[in-house]
Amino acid sequence: MGLEYVRISPGFERYMPKDYVDLVKYGQFGRQVDVQQLGQFKELVEEHPMCAGCFMAYFIRVFYAALPNPEDTIVIGTAGCARLALSQAAVPFVYGNYGDTNAVASGLKRALTIRFPDKVKDVVVIAGDGGLIDIGFGMTMHSWFRREKFTTIMVDNEVYGNTGGQESGMSPKGVQLKMAPKGKQFDKINAVELAKVAGCVYVAKLAPTNPKRIAKTIRRAILAARHFGPTFIHAYTSCNIEYSIPTEKVLEDARKREKQDFAFYEWMTDEVREYFEEIEKKTEEVKA
Amino acid sequence: MYYVADVNETDCAKYNCKQCVLFCPEPNTLMYHNSKHVAWVNYSRCKGCAICVYVCSDLLKRNCIQMVMMTAGE
Ligand SMILES: Cc1ncc(C[n+]2csc(CCOP(=O)(O)OP(=O)(O)O)c2C)c(N)n1
Ligand code: SF4
């Protein structure tokens, strides 16, 4: 990752905020970090106002450590809890209007490809279940139908968390929420199968119980989007507020859900599989 | 007064594990000291969720982290 991009001009170091200086000296810039090194470098994402113990915030923390090329990445978010942290990172962030993220990302990715023909620019959408599969459903689907080359990550807390607990298409059937007092009448939408049918070339589903695997999945989704087409990750990221999960039990809940309906799942086209086999063989050769 | 995680350094140093660090939802908060081999908490950033206590005590049975009350400025 390029250090030039963030380097402080000589003489200005003592005027810069400490967090910025730390980011240059001990951050991800200029080297590739391993997610297992979290806690030993200055992270790209800063303090943010997401709730205590929020596992969506945890997923976002791992996301930034996993980026294959953060200085050439643009993150797109929208209304919903995730943007509270996404907007506090040292990676360019675009706030799409609610529901519009995948249309904005389509235009942006195409424009970047024209503007920087010799460079790879990764575009990643991170938005909620409401933003992507309810209100943004049409734009999400059509970006996949058009085979736009960027990654979509749904941080699924199974509710409209940011607006106080309305049910979403991703809430499980029967669940009672503050603003769904009769209990949800319909099944949870099968987003992963929709993504496959709509043309995604790499699709994964996970619960955040294993940081190494989250990071690997994110990197794969981003790399596959660079070369082949749309990619999608469906991540369970619980809302401890709306689902009344005591904060110290948030990881326990994720482990439980992983055993029930969020077992790790990964699907890709043959072309993408061959590509990963190829690069994984190369890294092994380098190691040997 | 606020509630924060506190690592017992002597106990933690026995393990060289850093699992708690890998599950904290907050960035730059629960850190790992590479040469001392201990986790440590940046108290002013800790939101007191106690997920680290679950990792250290419930999952790993190592009991090196406690939640403590702190007064601003401590
Ligand atoms: C066009 C538009 N409609 C409605 C809203 C109000 N709004 C803000 S956040 C939100 C729901 C967020 O739910 P979700 O996308 O699941 O994200 P979460 O907060 O659960 O992470 C809504 C309806 C808006 N900001 N813009
Ligand atoms: S309301 Fe829920 S999803 Fe939003 S920050 Fe709080 S715990 Fe996380």
Ligand SMILES: [Mg+2]
């Ligand atoms: Mg939601």
